[in-house]
Amino acid sequence: MLSAIILILVAYLAGSVASAIIVCRLLGLPDPRSDGSGNPGATNVLRIGGKRPAAITLLGDLLKGLLPVLLAQALDASASTIGMVALAAFLGHLYPVFFGFKGGKGLATAFGVVAGMSWLAIAAMAVTWLTVAAITRYSSLSGLIAAVLAPLYLWLITAEAALAVVGILIALLVLVRHEANIRRLLSGTEPKIGQKKPA
Numbered sequence: 145m146l147s148a149i150i151l152i153l154v155a156y157l158a159g160s161v162a163s164a165i166i167v168c169r170l171l172g173l174p175d176p177r178s179d180g181s182g183n184p185g186a187t188n189v190l191r192i193g194g195k196r197p198a199a200i201t202l203l204g205d206l207l208k209g210l211l212p213v214l215l216a217q218a219l220d221a222s223a224s225t226i227g228m229v230a231l232a233a234f235l236g237h238l239y240p241v242f243f244g245f246k247g248g249k250g251l252a253t254a255f256g257v258v259a260g261m262s263w264l265a266i267a268a269m270a271v272t273w274l275t276v277a278a279i280t281r282y283s284s285l286s287g288l289i290a291a292v293l294a295p296l297y298l299w300l301i302t303a304e305a306a307l308a309v310v311g312i313l314i315a316l317l318v319l320v321r322h323e324a325n326i327r328r329l330l331s332g333t334e335p336k337i338g339q340k341k342p343a
Contacts, residue, residue, distance in 0.1 A: 264301045
């Protein structure tokens with residue numbers, strides 16, 4: 145019980161390491177919380193700093209979701225504990241204790257935690273993202289559909305109800321955090337891949 149609590153706490157603290165803010169500070173870029181879209185995520189870092197800072201941010205957001213879950217797996221934690229570790233890392237990104245509980249939208253970290261829970265599930269999510277992106281040219285829509293399908297992939301591949309339930313919670317939170325994107329998609333004003341976001 146104590147070991148599970150420690151793993152969950154470590155996962156939340158790892159998730160609270162805001163890659164976008166740290167990368168921007170180290171590279172002398174504007175604070176992503178007050179520049180561009182105001183979202184501390186890889187997409188906004190791309191907007192204000194270019195491809196290299198964005199790639200580093202994306203990698204950081206993926207790893208802080210992936211590594212805590214892999215640690216729980218390595219320690220032979222139960223499926224429910226692994227699920228809670230995944231959720232804690234994801235919540236750390238959304239509500240980082242080190243940065244006033246104001247974090248990013250969570251899509252990259254969601255991909256990271258799902259990768260930790262099942263490599264086949266993340267492969268299915270990646271195929272989903274690529275397929276939807278190729279058809280629609282909307283990056284946000286591709287990510288949202290992949291996130292929504294993640295619980296199904298986790299259930300079909302792992303047969304662990306605990307992981308599927310965590311996948312549902314993460315998908316719901318991703319949808320909530322992407323409310324503005326969803327509104328733009330419905331109104332036809334969401335920029336497609338390669339287009340600049342309207343001022």
